[in-house]
Amino acid sequence: MRRVLARLLFAGLLAVLTEAAGVGLVGTATWMIVRAAERPPLSALAVAIAAVRAFALLKGGIRYAERLASHDVVLRVLADLRARAFAALAARHGAVVEGDALSRVVSDVDAVQDLLLRAVLPAGVAAVIGVAAVAGVGAADPRAGAVLAGGLLIAGLLLPLLANALNRSGAAIAAARGAVAQSTVDLAHGAAELAAFGAMPAALAEASASGRRLARLEARAAAVSGLVTGAAALVPAATAVAIAVLVAGPSAPVLALVALTVGEVVVPLAAAAARQGEVRAAVARVRDLTRSAATVTQEPERRAWGGPVSVRLRGVTVRYPHGAKAALDGVDLDLPAGRRVAVVGASGAGKSTLLDAIAGRAPLVAGAVDGRPDGAEPWQVAGGVFADAHVFHATVRENLTLGRDGFGDDELRAALGAAGLAEHAGRLDDVVGEDGGRLSGGQRQRLLLARALLDPPPVLLLDEPTEGLDPAAADAVLATALLAAGERTVVVVTHRRADLDRFDQVITVEDGRLVAG
Numbered sequence: 001m002r003r004v005l006a007r008l009l010f011a012g013l014l015a016v017l018t019e020a021a022g023v024g025l026v027g028t029a030t031w032m033i034v035r036a037a038e039r040p041p042l043s044a045l046a047v048a049i050a051a052v053r054a055f056a057l058l059k060g061g062i063r064y065a066e067r068l069a070s071h072d073v074v075l076r077v078l079a080d081l082r083a084r085a086f087a088a089l090a091a092r093h094g095a096v097v098e099g100d101a102l103s104r105v106v107s108d109v110d111a112v113q114d115l116l117l118r119a120v121l122p123a124g125v126a127a128v129i130g131v132a133a134v135a136g137v138g139a140a141d142p143r144a145g146a147v148l149a150g151g152l153l154i155a156g157l158l159l160p161l162l163a164n165a166l167n168r169s170g171a172a173i174a175a176a177r178g179a180v181a182q183s184t185v186d187l188a189h190g191a192a193e194l195a196a197f198g199a200m201p202a203a204l205a206e207a208s209a210s211g212r213r214l215a216r217l218e219a220r221a222a223a224v225s226g227l228v229t230g231a232a233a234l235v236p237a238a239t240a241v242a243i244a245v246l247v248a249g250p251s252a253p254v255l256a257l258v259a260l261t262v263g264e265v266v267v268p269l270a271a272a273a274a275r276q277g278e279v280r281a282a283v284a285r286v287r288d289l290t291r292s293a294a295t296v297t298q299e300p301e302r303r304a305w306g307g308p309v310s311v312r313l314r315g316v317t318v319r320y321p322h323g324a325k326a327a328l329d330g331v332d333l334d335l336p337a338g339r340r341v342a343v344v345g346a347s348g349a350g351k352s353t354l355l356d357a358i359a360g361r362a363p364l365v366a367g368a369v370d371g372r373p374d375g376a377e378p379w380q381v382a383g384g385v386f387a388d389a390h391v392f393h394a395t396v397r398e399n400l401t402l403g404r405d406g407f408g409d410d411e412l413r414a415a416l417g418a419a420g421l422a423e424h425a426g427r428l429d430d431v432v433g434e435d436g437g438r439l440s441g442g443q444r445q446r447l448l449l450a451r452a453l454l455d456p457p458p459v460l461l462l463d464e465p466t467e468g469l470d471p472a473a474a475d476a477v478l479a480t481a482l483l484a485a486g487e488r489t490v491v492v493v494t495h496r497r498a499d500l501d502r503f504d505q506v507i508t509v510e511d512g513r514l515v516a517g
């Protein structure tokens with residue numbers, strides 16, 4: 001944070017020097033033209049000529065350095081923010097839907113760039129240059145100083161405040177942008193279903209409606225911003241004219257043009273202020289998202305807890321952000337090391353949520369999950385195949401390792417074999433398509449199972465690992481998977497009664513509670 005501040009201050013200092021060189025250039029050049037009209041000897045203008053050249057070169061050179069410095073700090077801030085947003089999404093507990101998440105990671109994070117580059121830095125620069133110019137012009141002619149101060153206050157403070165007050169649709173714009181991104185993602189992912197069910201026209205109409213709503217809100221905001229910026233642009237000109245009329249003598253044009261140049265530094269503040277509501281809302285949405293990032297960013301090695309691990313749930317209650325009632329309600333459960341447990345229950349009873357709670361992926365509102373080794377987070381000891389598991393648009397090998405090093409092809413083939421996907425053992429480099437689109441449903445599920453069986457965690461959680469397989473294949477896959485799990489604690493969600501005699505214990509979940517165990 002301190003480093004960011006130091007870089008920001010450095011960029012601000014360069015921006016102040018750039019503007020100061022600009023003011024110096026206009027002031028000296030005007031003085032030179034006025035003086036030249038008196039036809040003095042060339043030697044009387046020599047210093048001014050050199051100064052004009054120096055200011056012009058300095059302005060260009062420092063502007064370049066300032067652009068480098070300000071973009072460097074802003075891009076660093078954005079990179080860090082995006083990394084935290086991605087980490088938070090990885091631990092998001094289903095609180096943010098995909099399209100909206102996309103909008104937060106892309107447009108909302110970009111809004112932070114606007115905040116720094118178009119608001120924070122220009123406002124700081126305008127304040128420094130404004131105060132210095134009022135002092136300098138005021139020293140030359142107090143009335144000119146007062147007029148300049150008035151003009152700067154109107155263009156740099158009053159009009160930005162007005163723009164901000166008139167533009168109250170910032171939060172609505174950020175939300176509408178999220179809605180547009182969401183409907184675009186839905187249309188792209190669900191195009192085949194929408195077309196097959198004849199629902200495409202309705203879906204397109206809805207997406208267009210959210211697009212039009214966003215356009216309407218943005219048009220209104222742009223109109224306000226355009227009006228106020230236009231008014232702000234007139235103020236420096238009016239200030240310059242007023243100074244030219246008020247001040248007598250040869251210094252009048254110099255002071256008037258200096259006032260015009262300084263005024264231009266504050267003009268962009270009105271447009272920036274008009275967008276402040278939107279930027280603030282976007283920043284709040286990013287902050288809201290990144291709050292949960294801490295859990296993932298400091299991920300230690302999972303293998304550090306390789307031994308037998310037991311888990312204890314006490315009064316575990318899970319409520320999803322938009323859930324009407326608790327998905328798990330005061331659940332107590334002991335899972336001694338090495339026990340094999342089957343979880344059964346009706347659809348929606350809370351089975352997947354129970355696995356998520358054990359792995360520390362569910363939003364607990366009460367109770368605790370403990371019993372694991374000291375210092376270990378739940379997700380470091382418990383993992384496997386979850387209901388929302390994702391298959392990457394990558395090769396079989398990449399989907400198994402997920403970037404983890406140290407697995408030989410033999411280990412990958414063994415995991416595929418244990419998951420009943422031996423037919424892919426020779427096709428480690430085949431790309432499986434977006435979310436496994438080039439695989440059958442059963443193959444996709446077995447690929448996820450193979451990923452879980454490659455270096456399984458001490459507590460192996462499998463949510464319907466044999467879904468999509470015929471009964472005989474399901475039996476065989478479960479048997480080899482349990483064999484591969486060895487002495488680990490295993491919890492399997494299953495709908496198949498035939499599986500149950502392979503387990504030490506059967507737990508029935510009903511309406512978020514355990515009714516037998």
Ligand SMILES: Nc1ncnc2c1ncn2[C@@H]1O[C@H](COP(=O)(O)OP(=O)(O)OP(=O)(O)O)[C@@H](O)[C@H]1O
Pocket residue numbers: 093094095320321322323327345346347348349350351352353354387
């Ligand atoms: N991300 C979520 N946001 C809101 N509610 C959710 C979320 N995930 C699950 N729920 C709700 O929590 C309850 C339990 O869901 P869960 O997925 O645990 O059930 P399940 O027993 O695994 O069902 P199934 O056998 O159909 O997979 C359900 O009422 C479900 O609607």
